[in-house]
Amino acid sequence: MEQFRNIGVIGREGNGVVETLNRLLTLLESRQLTVVLDDSVSALLPDHGLRVSPRRMMGETCDLIIVVGGDGSLLGAARSLTRHNAPVLGVNRGRLGFLTDISPGEIETQVGAVLDGEYVLEKRFLLDVEVLRGGERIGRGDALNDVVLNSGTSGHMMEFELYVDGEFVYRQRSDGLIVCTPTGSTAYSLSAGGPIMHPRLDAIAIVPMFPHTLSSRPIVIGGNSEVKMVVCDSNVVNPPVTCDGQVKITTQPGDIIYVRKKPHKLRLVHPIDHSFYASCRDKLGWGAHLPLEDSDD
Known part of the structure; x- marks a missing residue:
């Protein structure tokens, strides 16, 4: 598995995004990783003291891009990053989150595991x-x-x-x-x-x-x-x-x-336990309203 050292962070203003960004940056800096922010994240975090890069250039310098937001944020990032072959990981601050599948409460465990090399990599065209x-x-x-x-x-x-x-x-x-x-x-x-x-x-x-x-x-x-x-x-x-x-x-x-x-394909990073069918059950409510079977007891 690739070991990530230069981490790009992409996001946009939204409910709870700044709090999630601060939590993510605390984790990345605790691991002494090089962090690069895109312009929109930089505007949300004054006095951050980190490198800033236009989004279209981040794929040239970063070996992992973390997108904080909904699927729409990841869609926009994917179109600008695919040609650089940089892997992308999503932290969900939106609604469904089929593409951004790490919840804010799991940043330390799930993002930490990815940084430790525990992840699966999917290619999407x-x-x-x-x-x-x-x-x-x-x-x-x-x-x-x-x-x-x-x-x-x-x-x-x-x-x-x-x-x-x-x-x-x-x-x-x-x-x-x-x-x-x-x-x-x-x-x-x-x-x-x-x-x-x-x-x-x-x-x-x-x-x-x-x-x-x-x-x-x-x-x-x-x-x-x-x-x-x-x-x-x-x-x-x-x-x-x-x-x-x-x-x-x-x-x-x-x-x-x-x-x-x-x-060119998007390289999408998922936690090691990611399952497409589990995502469908969770996001689409498959079987959520089925009645419980009567017990024979």
Whole structure:
């Protein structure tokens, strides 16, 4: 296992974040580790006396990045850090926390164990999206969870064509389409009726959003597939494309959207006892409301 000596800390303002950051920094400094803060954490902790680095540069100097916040914080960090191959560990200050799976009360034990080399490492792939207009690229982005094309207006359907690996799949009227990774299958896609995919799967899910045709259902394709969406000329709206709900590209009728797997993967660090199925039981409440069986006594 890798031994981590240079630790980057990323976070953003939120309920209890400063308290958790102080607790984390106390642990790291007690172990005489080199700590580098990103700009947003530095602003939350005046007079900290530690090194500060722009987030996009932290992967070059740090051998472990710890993100304090919710899954949204980790999603943003992942997109900027993946190309540096720096492993990322999440401390949850959000709600569900599928990606940030260490609770603030477990920092000393769980983060301490990771620093001692007791952890598991998962690789998660991201999606790359580019939007072409008249053959010229007018926008691009990447996503750890999902790429979403939607009408951009409440109660107004849009029309688009879908192709996979150059083969026509269908022309659809709906609120839009979600293209998600296994990581994103427990996020927005799940709310739209998409399948839950194990993180180790090399697959992409395509999930329609309220399609006008009731027979239209989610499709799971190979992870190396190329997804193409064409915004039909019949649209009277300019549909946005979003990446993890954080990056937005506005399209026009006639634009073409390509979605492909990125070559670089996120290296996600988990505590040694991490279980995807246990996370599902905990976060999604699987079996939480089952009645107890009657005793035969």
